Amino acid sequence: MVGLSTVFVILAALCWGLSGGIGGILTAQGWDPVVVSFHRGAIGLLFVLAWLVLRPSSSGLASSRLWFWSAIAGVGVAGNFSFYFISIAEGSVAVAATLMYCAPVFVYLVSFTIKLEKPTLFKWAAIVMVMLGVVLLTGIYEIGAGDVTLLAAGAGLLSGLSYAVFIFGFKYAAPHGSPQAILVVAFSVLIIILFLLSDSEQTVEVLSAPSWPLFVILGVLGAGLSFIFYIVGLNHTAPAVASIVAMVEPVTASLFGVVVLNESLAALQILGMGLILITVTALSVYSSAQKESLAAKRLGE
Numbered sequence: 459m460v461g462l463s464t465v466f467v468i469l470a471a472l473c474w475g476l477s478g479g480i481g482g483i484l485t486a487q488g489w490d491p492v493v494v495s496f497h498r499g500a501i502g503l504l505f506v507l508a509w510l511v512l513r514p515s516s517s518g519l520a521s522s523r524l525w526f527w528s529a530i531a532g533v534g535v536a537g538n539f540s541f542y543f544i545s546i547a548e549g550s551v552a553v554a555a556t557l558m559y560c561a562p563v564f565v566y567l568v569s570f571t572i573k574l575e576k577p578t579l580f581k582w583a584a585i586v587m588v589m590l591g592v593v594l595l596t597g598i599y600e601i602g603a604g605d606v607t608l609l610a611a612g613a614g615l616l617s618g619l620s621y622a623v624f625i626f627g628f629k630y631a632a633p634h635g636s637p638q639a640i641l642v643v644a645f646s647v648l649i650i651i652l653f654l655l656s657d658s659e660q661t662v663e664v665l666s667a668p669s670w671p672l673f674v675i676l677g678v679l680g681a682g683l684s685f686i687f688y689i690v691g692l693n694h695t696a697p698a699v700a701s702i703v704a705m706v707e708p709v710t711a712s713l714f715g716v717v718v719l720n721e722s723l724a725a726l727q728i729l730g731m732g733l734i735l736i737t738v739t740a741l742s743v744y745s746s747a748q749k750e751s752l753a754a755k756r757l758g759e
Contacts, residue, residue, distance in 0.1 A: 466691025468703045470684045475555065475710025477680025480672055481543045482551045482719050487669060491543035493660045494676070496652040498539055501677020502685065503645035509638040509686060518635020519643075528640045531627030532647025537620030539681075540652065541613045549610025551715030552723055555708040556595060556731045557614030562738050562745075563588050564622035584741040587733055594730025637689045645681070704742075705735055 484494050510517065518524045545554035563585055569575035596611040631640045664673055715721040
């Protein structure tokens with residue numbers, strides 16, 4: 459039986475998947491991806507501010523380390539939102555969502571570099587499989603061909619890299635304060651960065667545009683409820699389970715793209731998508747199992 463906490467993680471992944479589809483609709487209407495990202499983050503900030511007001515204890519806002527690492531997380535989530543919607547605008551929701559799902563691979567590569575993780579044959583084999591999946595999904599082996607442009611593929615991978623930056627920032631900020639305080643600082647940094655980078659006229663135009671309800675839904679699902687659901691659910695969900703149910707996000711986004719936006723994928727692209735989703739999930743489950751085994755050994759000593 460699926461526990462309530464796991465349901466929260468599934469709901470978060472579902473919200474993120476739907477937000478990709480809604481972002482696809484908005485960028486197809488001509489809205490700039492950075493403007494779309496700004497409004498997504500601004501509405502998300504309202505939600506996490508309300509969360510902090512309701513749960514103000516142990517916020518850690520007096521800690522300079524919390525502010526520093528939360529700001530790093532904010533830079534990461536700003537890049538994640540923006541590059542994700544750029545990839546959608548230049549390619550498709552399915553490709554963008556799947557490439558962003560490569561984030562754990564970037565986390566491993568950075569961890570190998572700074573010696574937080576020990577490289578193993580399994581991890582390197584998984585990374586190679588993901589790279590093969592990216593090649594098949596983007597079609598970069600066909601020179602000058604395919605529906606996926608270099609910009610779409612690059613932005614999709616950069617969204618995954620940015621998400622990895624958010625993960626590291628959040629991880630190092632967590633010991634110094636509450637999740638809601640970290641997210642308030644992160645989303646504040648996000649909206650400052652994206653406001654400076656966005657088209658100010660279009661940013662204001664959203665408020666009176668016929669599309670404003672979609673922006674509200676995007677912000678509520680993609681940055682408001684989703685982050686709260688995920689953090690609350692993750693507190694009582696095994697990391698291995700969370701890794702598996704996280705596949706709901708790219709699958710939901712892909713289905714939205716195919717059913718609502720009439721996008722299509724070739725057979726090799728579907729194969730590449732499958733390789734990425736299965737390998738990244740297996741890598742995450744393997745990592746969780748290793749950490750649990752190490753923790754058990756330490757308790758036994």
